[in-house]
Amino acid sequence: MLSELRISGLGVIDDAVLLPHPGLTAVTGETGAGKTMVVTALGLITGGRADSGRVRTGADRAVVEARVEVAPDHTAAQVVESAGGHPDDDGSFILIRTVTADGRSRAHAGGRSVPLSTLTEITDPVVAVHGQSEAISLLQAGRQRAVLDRYAQSDTLLERYRTARAQWQAATAELQDRTAHARERAQREQLLRMGVGEIDAVAPQPGEDVELVAAIKRLENADALRAAAADARGLLSGDAVEDVNAVQLLETARKQLESTGEARLVEWATSLHQAAAVLVDVGFELSSYLDELDADPAALEQMLARQATLRSLTRRYGADVDAVLAWRAEADRELELLDSSDEALAALQQKVQDTAERTATAATVLSAHRAKAAARLGGKATDELEHLAMGRATLRVAVTPRPATADAEHALLVDGQWCHAGSGGIDAVEFLLRSHSGAPELPIAKGASGGELSRVMLAVEVVLADADPVGTLVFDEVDAGVGGRAATEIGRRLAQLARTHQVIVVTHLAQVAAFADRHVVVDAAEDGAVRISSLREVIAEDREAELARMLGGTDGSTARAHAAELLESADLPAPVAEKATVQARRAPRKKAAAH
Structure with missing residues (x-):
């Protein structure tokens, strides 16, 4: 609170x-x-x-x-x-x-x-705030439906209907788009298929262009690479016995340091031994590199041709091969949507029919739920009106389908009848008031005065209070x-x-x-x-004075007596209060007559 x-x-x-x-x-x-x-x-x-x-x-x-x-x-x-x-x-x-x-x-x-x-x-x-604006809003059809849904607790059924309706509308819009733009879609489809076919014919692999650049560069510089690798291998571990190479120099330095027996020099000798081992490994790797290095002109020519083919793709479909493959994947997704074949259109028409049937089913369940709740709401509100000096009045909450023509927007076939399927369902909800048994049943906008409208709203609110958190x-x-x-x-x-x-x-x-x-x-x-x-x-006398002011604008004895009477009757049960009020009003008249 x-x-x-x-x-x-x-x-x-x-x-x-x-x-x-x-x-x-x-x-x-x-x-x-x-x-x-x-x-x-x-x-x-x-x-x-x-x-x-x-x-x-x-x-x-x-x-x-x-x-x-x-x-x-x-x-x-x-x-x-x-x-x-x-x-x-x-x-x-x-x-x-x-x-x-x-x-x-x-x-x-x-x-x-x-x-x-x-x-x-x-x-x-x-907190719920109700004022004259809320009473006036009760005259609106949308507000009346919202009040009924609030009482019926229709949230789950309404959400289920809206989900089905959204799927139905999406399928309908897609079918209309394919039908209305068939030529444009066919042209776009042909263009995409040509591109996909060209890419598939080349069959590029991810990162292939980058690998080709490195391979071509290696083949083009094979002689210079061979010379550099061979010279480096000879310097590390020369082929001739008389050659002085890096490994032999390191080994000679290591032995001299070890022969001293001094701890620090021996420690450095160990480091030199490790360095020599690294140089030996590099020498072996260089030997393997020289064995693998190929200067085949035919292979180089094939690579250059492949590179030219890939470049023809990257000029049209992406900055590099990876971008070309991304375009290819996106084209596949778009082709699925652009498919305008008879089979695709038939499948989409079936989807529209299926989603329409699901929407109609959800609308029917929602309408039935509303109709049951409307009967209860109208009956209970009528009972409340009896306590609000409208005992002869009856309130009925009517739930009827909103008709539509077959070609109208949002027209939905429900139980053989075309209805307007709006976001709130297919129902028109209307509060109808009959002021007495012989009076016609009219919408509250036409059949209720300002005071009656306030009482109708209060009656509905009292009924809603039981179901309202x-x-x-x-x-x-x-x-x-x-x-x-x-x-x-x-x-x-x-x-x-x-x-x-x-x-x-x-x-x-x-x-x-x-x-x-x-x-x-x-x-x-x-x-x-x-x-x-x-x-x-x-409280007490101050409250009586305020009630007296509200009754007649004065603080006289008569207004005070009436205020006290109101306070006294308010503390009594309804039948007793009415009897006490009648007796209190009769007493002054008897006294005046005797005088």
Whole structure:
């Protein structure tokens, strides 16, 4: 849950701290006092878009800090640790979002700077913010499908469908490309095959050109090489007995040093003996070299011809033989793709058909899964609407295939019907509202007023709460456009939701605020700024006074009595609270009549 929220330099807020209750926290205040900035701050800390216009006038930046408490094995904690962040001593971790006046934005998690996307990844399973914009977005077909998938937990099936669809689209695009550019592909194929045939006819070996250069150089200089090697061998170990050679000189010097018997001279004599052994080995190697040295003119001519042939390849296909062979390998890979033979086209058409069938199967399974979940979601949401002063209304979630013509883009044949296969499946998902049994069933965009739309969203959210791992739910004036008994029921349902989730609601209705476990009031100072002292929890008489202000804008006895009545009924079970409210409202009228 969210245990602390500190806001600095955001909108009218100079510096303020909110300590939410683990249950239901209500945030109230005069219009323009800054209570909506609390929701704005939560939007920033969850990775929302940064608007430099939100930075308080005169401040160089806006800073939002949130302390989040989760279990060590929670997904959010794992993301923080994988990003290099660390929890505090109590196991919680700090999230920070900074927005400068010039529009730059930075994010930190657990003391480590992180990308904004990481901040979103951390908070997605922790906090969900719902405001009027989210209610309006519920009117969009894509958003309605996303809500259903969230309830149905369709992630695995949706990913399976998208993988199959990607393979189908890739095969279709390849077939279309081969068909549309058959002539160009055939010309390219012919050119590549000619090159491959020419290289194969020569059959160059890796590094052959380098080896030829060395071999040709050796043959061209065979006489000079022979003379140099022979002279060197004679100097090392002359063939004639009377010749004085290097080995004999070393041996003579060694013997003289050994004959002295002096330790150091004897040590050097050993080194001379080793040097003589090396010279003898070199002499033998030179003899072998002379035996192998061949000055065959015919061999030289063959090598020069081979070198000329290889150079003809390197002029066209690469800088050297290795580059020519690399071109040959790449040509083979390209030829596989360029194959425009009847057999290749037939194989590709079969691939398109197979991947289309797999995509259709995945789409069918996803649609069936959605349809079952839609029936459950609609039924449970309808039950919730009964508790939100919409007892005669029913909500149905319709899942229908999106039709398409056979020649349309992304048209997929599913169970004998052509459907539009988009990235989200073949289904159109629509929330349909019937206000009472005799009314027509209409899309919520047409059949729901602003207040009804807020209640529909709240009903859906209550149903989603059971399947949603998010621990903190934030509602920004979800009660807009409603009042009276409906407002009371909204407060009661939020309180019920707070039994399993941490709930923060920004509200202007006393009927909703009365159900809060913690009531926080935002009071702007005379200069319009909200400071730490301006964000205060109200209890007892102060809370009654705030509720009275919200009810009638006054702190009179009648408003106070009504506020006390709201607080009392909020602590009672629903049927008892309704009975108590009726009795409390009847009592003043009887007294007035007697008077």
